[in-house]
Amino acid sequence: MGTPIAYLRKSRTFADRPGTVSHAQQEDAVRALAVRHGFELRADQILEDWGKSGGEGKERKRPESQRLKTAVEAGAVTDVFAFDQSRLTRSTREWAELAERCKARGVQVHPVNGGTKDFASADGRMTAGILAQIATAERERAVE
Numbered sequence: 001m002g003t004p005i006a007y008l009r010k011s012r013t014f015a016d017r018p019g020t021v022s023h024a025q026q027e028d029a030v031r032a033l034a035v036r037h038g039f040e041l042r043a044d045q046i047l048e049d050w051g052k053s054g055g056e057g058k059e060r061k062r063p064e065s066q067r068l069k070t071a072v073e074a075g076a077v078t079d080v081f082a083f084d085q086s087r088l089t090r091s092t093r094e095w096a097e098l099a100e101r102c103k104a105r106g107v108q109v110h111p112v113n114g115g116t117k118d119f120a121s122a123d124g125r126m127t128a129g130i131l132a133q134i135a136t137a138e139r140e141r142a143v144e
Helices: 023-035 063-073 092-103 122-144
Strands: 005-011 045-052 078-083 110-113
Touching: 005 023, 023 045, 023 063, 023 078, 023 110, 045 063, 063 092, 078 122, 092 122
Parallel strands: 005 045, 005 078, 078 110
Antiparallel strands: none
């Protein structure tokens, strides 16, 4: 059995806006997904940068994201869980770096929305890359 880690992030939250995914909703969904993959996440295996942007150039403002990348790089985890691929980052560059680290170490990335990312195949990497481009565009539109 491997070692899982989960990552939660939401740049801004608005209680009065429908469709906003709360912290509890993200955590519950990620925990349930981990259970479906045979893992029971402990509190210390859930990293979060709540209230922090996933945009490019803001990596230093997301210490738990840095901790996640370090754990992947060190081979300390086998599976990464997140609510959505865009919760991991909204930067195409950052996504490419994380994907390369995961590919090199055989780490599976499991977003609740979007299914497991398969870095072992060209089609899997292409699909994950396209989704990263979409997340980047959404971030750029929000800034415009």
